Amino acid sequence: MIEFYNVDLNIDKKTILRDVSFRILKGEFVYLTGASGAGKSTVLRLLYMDLFPDRGTVIIERYSSAKIKDKEIPYLRRQLGVVFQDFKLLPDRNIFDNTAFALRVIGMPGKEIKRRVLRVLTDVNLSHKRNHYPDELSGGEQQRAAIARAVVNNPIAVLADEPTGNLDSDNSLEIMEILQKINQSGTAVLMATHDNELISAFPHRIIEIKEGRVGR
Amino acid sequence: MGFKRARLASVITITSLALALLLAGYFILFSINVNRWIGEKRSQMELEVFFENDVSNAKAKALTAQVQKIPGAGSVVYISKKDAAARFEKEFGRNIYDVLDSNPLPPSCRVKLKSGFQTSAAVQKIVLQIGRIEGVSDVVYEKELLRLIDYYVTWIYIILGGFGAILLFIAVILLYNTIRLTIFARRDIIEIMGLTGATASFIKRPFLIEGFVQGLLGALFAGGLLSLSVSAIRRLLFHSLVMQDNLYFILIGAGIVIGMVSSALSLSRYLDRI
Ligand SMILES: Nc1ncnc2c1ncn2[C@@H]1O[C@H](COP(=O)(O)OP(=O)(O)OP(=O)(O)O)[C@@H](O)[C@H]1O
Ligand SMILES: [Mg+2]
Numbered sequence: 019m020i021e022f023y024n025v026d027l028n029i030d031k032k033t034i035l036r037d038v039s040f041r042i043l044k045g046e047f048v049y050l051t052g053a054s055g056a057g058k059s060t061v062l063r064l065l066y067m068d069l070f071p072d073r074g075t076v077i078i079e080r081y082s083s084a085k086i087k088d089k090e091i092p093y094l095r096r097q098l099g100v101v102f103q104d105f106k107l108l109p110d111r112n113i114f115d116n117t118a119f120a121l122r123v124i125g126m127p128g129k130e131i132k133r134r135v136l137r138v139l140t141d142v143n144l145s146h147k148r149n150h151y152p153d154e155l156s157g158g159e160q161q162r163a164a165i166a167r168a169v170v171n172n173p174i175a176v177l178a179d180e181p182t183g184n185l186d187s188d189n190s191l192e193i194m195e196i197l198q199k200i201n202q203s204g205t206a207v208l209m210a211t212h213d214n215e216l217i218s219a220f221p222h223r224i225i226e227i228k229e230g231r232v233g234r
Numbered sequence: 235m236g237f238k239r240a241r242l243a244s245v246i247t248i249t250s251l252a253l254a255l256l257l258a259g260y261f262i263l264f265s266i267n268v269n270r271w272i273g274e275k276r277s278q279m280e281l282e283v284f285f286e287n288d289v290s291n292a293k294a295k296a297l298t299a300q301v302q303k304i305p306g307a308g309s310v311v312y313i314s315k316k317d318a319a320a321r322f323e324k325e326f327g328r329n330i331y332d333v334l335d336s337n338p339l340p341p342s343c344r345v346k347l348k349s350g351f352q353t354s355a356a357v358q359k360i361v362l363q364i365g366r367i368e369g370v371s372d373v374v375y376e377k378e379l380l381r382l383i384d385y386y387v388t389w390i391y392i393i394l395g396g397f398g399a400i401l402l403f404i405a406v407i408l409l410y411n412t413i414r415l416t417i418f419a420r421r422d423i424i425e426i427m428g429l430t431g432a433t434a435s436f437i438k439r440p441f442l443i444e445g446f447v448q449g450l451l452g453a454l455f456a457g458g459l460l461s462l463s464v465s466a467i468r469r470l471l472f473h474s475l476v477m478q479d480n481l482y483f484i485l486i487g488a489g490i491v492i493g494m495v496s497s498a499l500s501l502s503r504y505l506d507r508i
Binding site: 106123 | 431
């Protein structure tokens with residue numbers, strides 16, 4: 019479903035990834051680990067095709083980095099939900115509208131949007147805060163809203179780049195439980211992290227990047 | 235899509251666009267009027283063609299017809315010896331026969347020139363051709379004035395052209411930068427649109443609409459101010475200021491195009507891969 023085939027990536031003549039290959043199966047939960055600067059965020063950017071490999075191929079379902087046209091990239095991204103350490107919520111609209119944003123930009127009708135957003139906000143335990151603005155929410159709540167936005171369009175995979183990086187351990191646990199729940203409903207999760215405690219509390223397969231390579 | 239933010243930036247964009255269009259409007263207005271004035275001066279130019287004093291009336295008329303045939307000659311008015319005497323009386327208030335025994339004024343004709351034959355070089359050519367006609371004694375015109383007009387016109391056009399180019403350059407830089415700033419202020423929303431799978435055209439649409447509206451508003455402002463200036467100038471300075479109303483439509487068209495193009499240009503760097 020998600021595959022890296024012998025991917026090389028250089029940025030400004032610096033080698034970031036060298037001959038990286040891995041595969042993530044449908045509905046799998048996988049950690050992406052490595053020291054700071056190892057290339058975790060870079061792997062995720064290659065997956066949502068914000069970057070392209072210098073050699074090798076990235077494949078997501080029926081999209082291949084070698085063949086995808088610029089026009090198809092939005093449709094690839096509708097299959098993926100992305101979550102960042104800094105939440106990336108829009109400060110000028112409330113939680114409902116932040117979540118609905120992902121559906122509005124793909125032109126879904128308003129009634130369907132409302133139904134889906136309310137359901138997913140309930141899933142992340144935020145429906146009572148739907149009329150609040152991001153700066154009125156705690157970090158954990160903001161991250162839950164960001165997760166709601168990522169999954170509201172039923173992606174095949176959630177790509178989470180250190181989603182607990184800015185959170186205390188209680189909030190991190192809550193985020194992990196939500197990601198587990200999402201995973202159990204059939205969505206693959208690829209989570210970049212270097213929090214070993216979380217990894218041992220919620221054990222899953224680990225892909226480690228070290229000096230630009232992935233251990234096999 | 236909630237474009238409430240950056241309202242100030244939008245005001246700045248509209249203002250700078252209006253300013254640029256207003257300056258362009260003034261520039262065009264000035265050019266139209268300078269052009270018109272020069273054209274008037276040129277078309278007022280007349281050649282006076284004097285025939286030999288002793289040609290008969292009939293021969294002089296035939297000569298006039300010959301002059302008429304020369305390329306570039308517009309309306310030609312024949313002035314007989316009698317007409318000349320009448321003119322003399324009108325101008326000097328005395329009958330020429332009171333002063334002299336006979337009428338020394340030769341028959342002549344006055345030649346207006348067609349547009350396109352009113353530059354110094356063209357006039358000289360026509361004068362030469364007329365002078366070659368048998369029976370023509372002299373051709374008189376305001377040689378010096380024509381030379382001056384030709385000289386200054388070149389300079390006026392060079393200066394106007396340079397001024398216009400500088401104006402255009404400033405306007406584009408100003409506008410490009412303000413719009414770039416407003417789009418920079420919205421890079422977050424553009425980024426999230428891109429990440430959530432919005433197509434490039436979907437992302438562009440509100441910005442293009444905004445560019446359209448800002449261009450239209452800027453042009454309307456500029457047009458309004460220009461129209462006020464025109465009536466003020468007419469009242470206070472030049473009663474006969476010439477204004478072409480389609481200039482307003484040109485301003486509106488230019489405003490809309492500039493607004494949309496600058497939006498699209500400043501967006502493109504954020505959208506190069508979606
Ligand atoms: N735009 C860029 N320009 C230059 N170098 C970059 C750029 N983006 C990433 N890099 C380099 O690529 C390498 C990998 O970066 P990346 O952000 O993927 O690391 P990471 O594993 O996510 O680190 P962290 O745990 O700190 O988030 C780093 O050495 C970084 O300096
Ligand atoms: Mg990172």
